Amino acid sequence: MTAEVFEMKLSKIGRNLKSSLIRDLLRYATLPGAISFGGGAPDPETFPRKELSELAKEVIEEDYDFVLQYIPTEGDVELKKEFIKLLKDIYGIDDVNEDNLLFTTGSQQALDILGRIFLDDESYVIVERPSYLGALNAFYTAFPKFITIPLESDGIDINYLEGVLKDLDRRGEIDKLKFIYVVPNFHNPAGVTMSLEKRKALIELAEEYDVFIVEDDPYGALAFDENPPESIFKMAGKDRVILLNTFSKILAPGLRLGVIIADKDIVRKAVMAKQSADLCSSGLTQRLVARFLQRYDIMDYIKPTVEVYKKKRDAMIEALERHLRPLGARWNKPGGGLFLWMELPQGYDTMEMLDIAKEKLVFYIPGSAFLVESNGCHSMRLSFCLPPVEKIYEGVERLADVVKIYKEKKGL
Template sequence: MELEKKLSKVSKRIKSSLIRELLDLKDPEMISFGGGVPDPDTFPRHEIAKIASEVIENEHRVTLQYGSTGGDNILKEQYIKLLKKHENIDNLDVDNLLITVGSQQALYLLGITFLDEESYCGVSRPIYLGAASAFQQRDPKFINVPLLEDGMDLDYLEKELEKLNKEGNIEKFKFLYVISNFHNPAGVTMGIEKRKKVVELANKYDFIIVEDDPYGALRFEGEKLPSIYSMAPERTILLNTFSKVLSPGLRLGLVVGPKDMVKRISMAKQAADLCTPALTQRIGARYLERFDLIEGIQPTIEIYREKKNLMMKLVEEKLGDIKGIKWINPEGGLFTWITLPEGFDTLEMFEIAKEEKILYIPGTAFYVDEPDNNTMRLSFCLPTKEKIKEGMDRLRKTIDRYAKEKGLEI
């Protein structure tokens, strides 16, 4: 059988994730600055184990059974309390929330719900790989908005929106996808004035704002900023996840938004998986009943802060003499973004990196248009401090070897 002839157009557009492939590399000598994998020592495993045992024994009629597509109302109610306490988001009820299998499913469902081949959507350049893969399956037209040190270039976006408006296509612009805090992959945070400007543009051109905020609770320094959702709840969909602050193994994501939008997304979820696992939802719900999730991750934040500060110090020491190099020092989250001088191709250089036993994510993975080949993402959350030190030495060796092979002056 010729499989290619049997595949759908959607299937043919799907590409393997470079990050997933990197996670499959099992060489024990390899140091990885690759995937944004939380440090397992930060998981509250003893508390989760106790709760899991209890909800299986005492609530098996719910936890071992099918659940509703919308999700466990006890978990929703607890998360509503968390949003009110820590995010100043109020006036929600359970119909404003949908529980998904991680935030990646939420991104996929957004694509199913809002995008088709005639649609436009706005995304950052570079873009989070998971969002790119989810949206690309719908084959929309992307408006790739350059990312600056304080978030998207909204002047560029406004010009593109006005162009669509003059062409009579503005109704086809469905949403703007924004990672407001500690962008993946770039590490930048959108400033308060730009958040207000996003709302202004959304009102003017009548589009949905998709605010993805998986890292917002992981702030190491600087002032906490109000969410875009809190500024415009009537036209914003807020995505969140338990993966970075509790455990990725629970596979719990959340969609918060206007009831009519949440209902439509929930309808798409019915066809995808019927429901999110009842067991992990109830574990999450009982955990939130007993513990303040945000207060509980303060030790985790301290661990990541120390690792981030160490990595940034070493970037300065080990790479700072390279002419034309740039990097982002994030205020939180899990990543930094490095731009090497022109002439570097970090995907091509990756073969040397594997020989030197150091992994990073080549920047080409984070574009839906022509990529900037001289970029890379480094994650500091998983490796130990000792491995961060050794890994930065290996990264410099990798860069030096590549430059020598290509005749590049650094």
């Protein structure tokens, strides 16, 4: 089959699928000697491998008829019970029951499901600028119209958002706006956290214009200095907010275990959408995590993990001060999570600069990867989660070399 015929055979979605820059970069990042600030993969040393392997043996031997079988799409009831307790511990949420939960294959699947049940080519969806690339990709497949709202150091720009909502309303199109997608805690990719005032203002706007908020929170439990403000779901309730969570960053992403917490009617629709994707998520990892939550206090358990990431953040900031500050770079100090957002002066194009970074074997994700309109951009996302501390120092030094070479080449 020729390339043209192959192209014609594809669906509109198939044709539209692009390879992810992050996945491509991750290939380079595994070259010998490479230092990667690219992907958001957690440090494997933080994975509770001994505990999980013991529990895995136990659940396979004792619960084999459940964990090796198909399970109900909604998920393991034992895990639901444990997760309801966890929601109270982490967020103070105490008004959800089993009907409000759906376990998914990572929260990436939750994003895909939300895209499928809410969006189509007539819909509007509001996202932050920059936004989590995986969410943009998941929503893209439904061909909605994206409206992007600038992100500030304390979260989404509320005035801008209000202007957009007013405008949609004036044009009689507000009903086509399905949800506002936000990552309020230790944002991926920007590292910022939404202030309490902005959370309240966001809820007020969502109420006024009758639109859902999708609160995606993989990083809230990874707080270095102080806990993030109250969750939007906790404040506004399940009539207004769909909360997404995941065990990827607090236990291990290989479990592929995420969760949708929402009104039961939304969960019902999501269950149907999930059935056509994978019938059910793994019963093995769900029961494994249920047992883990029964045996260990997970919030206590992750304290050393949080300490590891805090040290790495501090190392990165120290190295940036030393090597990148003199080159005019600016960055934020994330209060948790895995990412930091760095801006080079105007005139730099971090996508173009990647060629030099590849030669120097240091990797980052260009800021344009996180934008809907991905034109030239002088920012980058730096993840401090994966390399050990000494490699962070070395990698930042290499990055400074990359910037210097680019600067010279471009005469900046």
